[in-house]
Amino acid sequence: MAIIDGLNKVFESKIRLGIMSVLVANGSSDFATLKSLLELTDGNLASHTRSLEEAGYLTCEKKFVGRKPNTTYIVTEEGRKAFAAHIDAMERFLKECRS
Amino acid sequence: MAIIDGLNKVFESKIRLGIMSVLVANGSSDFATLKSLLELTDGNLASHTRSLEEAGYLTCEKKFVGRKPNTTYIVTEEGRKAFAAHIDAMERFLKECRS
Numbered sequence: 001m002a003i004i005d006g007l008n009k010v011f012e013s014k015i016r017l018g019i020m021s022v023l024v025a026n027g028s029s030d031f032a033t034l035k036s037l038l039e040l041t042d043g044n045l046a047s048h049t050r051s052l053e054e055a056g057y058l059t060c061e062k063k064f065v066g067r068k069p070n071t072t073y074i075v076t077e078e079g080r081k082a083f084a085a086h087i088d089a090m091e092r093f094l095k096e097c098r099s
Numbered sequence: 100m101a102i103i104d105g106l107n108k109v110f111e112s113k114i115r116l117g118i119m120s121v122l123v124a125n126g127s128s129d130f131a132t133l134k135s136l137l138e139l140t141d142g143n144l145a146s147h148t149r150s151l152e153e154a155g156y157l158t159c160e161k162k163f164v165g166r167k168p169n170t171t172y173i174v175t176e177e178g179r180k181a182f183a184a185h186i187d188a189m190e191r192f193l194k195e196c197r198s
Contacts, residue, residue: 001117001136001137003117003120004113004114004116004117004120004137007113007116009113012112012113014103014111017103017106017192018100018102018103021195037100039100087196087197090189090192090193091193093120093189094186094189097123097186098186
């Protein structure tokens with residue numbers, strides 16, 4: 001169906017949309033920042049970042065800051081492209097809805 | 100997170116977005132038309148229309164056309180409002196992404 005073609009199933013979740021919009025705007029973000037911006041539990045955020053990592057849209061770097069583990073998420077080139085394509089598809093969808 | 104506020108979880112699925120865009124544009128649609136427009140299996144379409152019905156966004160009327168059962172889906176006033184609010188939230192999201 002033309003109106004929903006190009007919408008990416010990986011981005012059906014608004015949490016994943018939120019994560020990607022932060023990463024695309026900033027290049028990277030750490031776990032605590034994403035968790036606070038999106039008001040999520042640890043488990044919920046981890047599950048969505050895992051899905052995005054499995055899709056190849058982000059990579060993560062685990063480090064220790066003192067004794068505390070800290071994970072940084074970095075958007076991949078593929079992730080940027082996929083997000084841009086999804087945004088374009090959302091725009092086409094809205095245009096059709098408004099016409 | 101402001102950028103994803105207002106996005107409606109019921110409409111996270113692109114199939115449900117597709118169903119609602121047909122219903123909002125036409126007021127109603129029957130099962131066969133939706134199935135063919137959205138290229139879905141019976142089970143998949145039935146599961147998504149059930150979710151939308153449970154949310155109060157559509158009602159369905161079951162009839163027989165000759166010996167064949169036929170279901171017509173009708174968008175509710177609540178469904179129209181929820182869809183319009185979601186479309187507005189998508190627009191705000193896109194605006195933020197583009198800025």
